[in-house]
Amino acid sequence: MRLVVVLRLLVIAGLIGLVEMLCRMGVIDNFTMPPPSRIGADLWRLLASGKFNGAIGKTLSNAALAFFLAVSIGMLAGVVIHRIASIRAALDPFFATYYAVPVLAFYPLLIILFGLGDAPKIIIAFMLGVVAVIVNTLNGLDRVPKVLLKTARMARMGWFETANKITLPSAAPFVLTGVKFAVAYALIGIIGSEFILSTEGVGFEIAFAYNNFDNATMYPLILLVMTVSITVNMLLGMWEKRLLQRRGLR
Amino acid sequence: MTNASHNDVHKDDLHVSLRGATKVFRRADDGSEVHALGPVDLDLKRGEFFAVVGPSGCGKSTLLEVLAGLSTVTAGTVTFEGKPISGEVPDGVGVVFQEDACFPWMTVADNIAFGLRQAGAAEGEIRARVEGALALMGLNAFAASYPAQLSGGMRQRVCIARTLVLQPRLILLDEPFGALDQQTRLLMGEELLRLWRETGATIFLITHALDEAAMLADRIGVMSARPGRLLEIVETGWPETRDSTIVEKPEFGHVTARLWQWLRAESMKSVGRMDRP
Numbered sequence: 001m002r003l004v005v006v007l008r009l010l011v012i013a014g015l016i017g018l019v020e021m022l023c024r025m026g027v028i029d030n031f032t033m034p035p036p037s038r039i040g041a042d043l044w045r046l047l048a049s050g051k052f053n054g055a056i057g058k059t060l061s062n063a064a065l066a067f068f069l070a071v072s073i074g075m076l077a078g079v080v081i082h083r084i085a086s087i088r089a090a091l092d093p094f095f096a097t098y099y100a101v102p103v104l105a106f107y108p109l110l111i112i113l114f115g116l117g118d119a120p121k122i123i124i125a126f127m128l129g130v131v132a133v134i135v136n137t138l139n140g141l142d143r144v145p146k147v148l149l150k151t152a153r154m155a156r157m158g159w160f161e162t163a164n165k166i167t168l169p170s171a172a173p174f175v176l177t178g179v180k181f182a183v184a185y186a187l188i189g190i191i192g193s194e195f196i197l198s199t200e201g202v203g204f205e206i207a208f209a210y211n212n213f214d215n216a217t218m219y220p221l222i223l224l225v226m227t228v229s230i231t232v233n234m235l236l237g238m239w240e241k242r243l244l245q246r247r248g249l250r
Numbered sequence: 251m252t253n254a255s256h257n258d259v260h261k262d263d264l265h266v267s268l269r270g271a272t273k274v275f276r277r278a279d280d281g282s283e284v285h286a287l288g289p290v291d292l293d294l295k296r297g298e299f300f301a302v303v304g305p306s307g308c309g310k311s312t313l314l315e316v317l318a319g320l321s322t323v324t325a326g327t328v329t330f331e332g333k334p335i336s337g338e339v340p341d342g343v344g345v346v347f348q349e350d351a352c353f354p355w356m357t358v359a360d361n362i363a364f365g366l367r368q369a370g371a372a373e374g375e376i377r378a379r380v381e382g383a384l385a386l387m388g389l390n391a392f393a394a395s396y397p398a399q400l401s402g403g404m405r406q407r408v409c410i411a412r413t414l415v416l417q418p419r420l421i422l423l424d425e426p427f428g429a430l431d432q433q434t435r436l437l438m439g440e441e442l443l444r445l446w447r448e449t450g451a452t453i454f455l456i457t458h459a460l461d462e463a464a465m466l467a468d469r470i471g472v473m474s475a476r477p478g479r480l481l482e483i484v485e486t487g488w489p490e491t492r493d494s495t496i497v498e499k500p501e502f503g504h505v506t507a508r509l510w511q512w513l514r515a516e517s518m519k520s521v522g523r524m525d526r527p
């Protein structure tokens with residue numbers, strides 16, 4: 001186990017070292033991409049200057065809001081859809097093809113409807129994430145052993161209490177998969193729409209720096225987004241691992 | 251577990267009564283019907299220990315779910331303590347299911363406390379009763395473990411404990427010792443007898459082990475192959491203070507032999523039916 005972690009870190013360090021070397025040898029010229037060590041130092045400088053605090057705060061708070069909406073509404077919708085077989089049957093094909101639709105293409109329409117504020121971005125990010133949560137919740141609810149439902153009935157639990165205390169906890173490993181998707185989609189949705197058309201946020205700042213050949217800003221911000229996304233995913237991964245270990249599944 | 255008195259007081263009270271109880275399952279997809287149970291007529295006296303044996307798939311679990319109020323009969327009536335049961339789980343009935351019903355996300359202690367918490371018992375009371383149940387089931391060392399860390403037999407004991415802590419007046423057990431080895435099975439049987447004497451609860455035990463039925467029960471119902479009907483009720487005539495040493499008595503052999511006489515033909519029917527789709 002330890003060895004695996006060490007190997008993994010070595011692979012990452014090796015890749016970064018390789019890129020660093022290519023940059024310093026001039027194989028990758030500095031106008032294309034500065035060496036990773038510079039990007040790291042630049043990020044530190046940017047964060048310390050506080051110049052982008054507003055943009056970072058905006059992006060992260062919007063992403064967090066979209067994430068919580070996607071997870072809570074997705075789980076609730078999953079429970080309700082699972083309860084009503086006819087709705088389930090009617091919606092299943094839509095879920096199956098949902099991710100074939102480029103949701104970001106609706107962004108201009110949403111701007112016309114809601115203006116150039118936070119709302120269209122949050123809606124986009126929410127729309128991207130919510131179906132992943134619904135689908136994975138349904139998947140988990142399908143696998144709840146019948147005997148647990150009988151146990152809930154013996155304890156005279158209503159449908160909401162049963163969902164809250166029995167079926168969702170039982171389906172937790174699956175729901176968590178949906179939650180991990182929701183994290184990724186929240187960031188993609190928010191930063192993606194900031195990229196397309198916006199006046200604020202990390203995505204806008206990256207696009208702005210790109211248009212001004214400002215590599216000393218663009219790359220550090222990209223690194224920041226990657227770091228946030230990977231960190232949140234790793235935390236969820238650790239939670240998931242504990243959950244599965246408890247159930248003897250890993 | 252202190253209400254030992256009503257055992258003697260109401261010994262002859264009618265506790266559970268089935269009249270023409272019948273269950274036909276209708277499948278949603280093709281509308282075909284499975285006649286799973288009945289008609290069954292059966293009276294259980296308050297405080298009696300009743301066991302059911304029958305070939306696999308004959309409708310034993312179906313009968314138990316009807317008694318638990320989890321499933322409604324398609325014909326006939328079921329009454330518990332004078333009131334009809336109709337798809338409503340009545341107060342005072344506890345079930346141990348055939349399948350593993352432990353919640354994998356809860357510790358053993360929380361699993362056992364589940365029903366008590368649900369009923370809104372005080373934390374102190376819950377702790378005391380859970381501790382008692384852990385001791386009774388030999389699970390003391392595993393209070394903080396998760397079900398996945400337990401053997402199948404231990405998990406089944408958790409489920410039994412979870413039901414017993416609620417002190418039900420009617421306890422329905424569906425092959426509760428199925429996952430246990432023979433020694434543990436005998437000891438658990440003795441514990442069940444002790445509990446039964448102490449609480450005065452009515453026990454309805456489904457088992458596939460004829461010796462288990464013969465050792466534990468006052469009366470044993472033998473069910474036919476599906477659709478399950480009661481072919482015969484065998485009275486054991488054991489004294490109330492009995493334990494597993496009863497297996498030494500010649501009468502024990504007679505009871506088991508009678509059960510087998512009835513079951514042999516039925517089991518063959520049931521197995522034969524399995525060959526055909």
Ligand SMILES: Nc1ncnc2c1ncn2[C@@H]1O[C@H](COP(=O)(O)OP(=O)(O)OP(=O)(O)O)[C@@H](O)[C@H]1O
Nearest residue numbers: 275284286305306307308309310311312313348476
């Ligand atoms: N929900 C259901 N829908 C349709 N048929 C069912 C349903 N539940 C049970 N059955 C059928 O009813 C019959 C009796 O089932 P039941 O589970 O009561 O048998 P059993 O006596 O408990 O068997 P075993 O000893 O194997 O546990 C079986 O043929 C089964 O296929």
Ligand SMILES: [Mg+2]
Nearest residue numbers: 310311348424
């Ligand atoms: Mg059964």
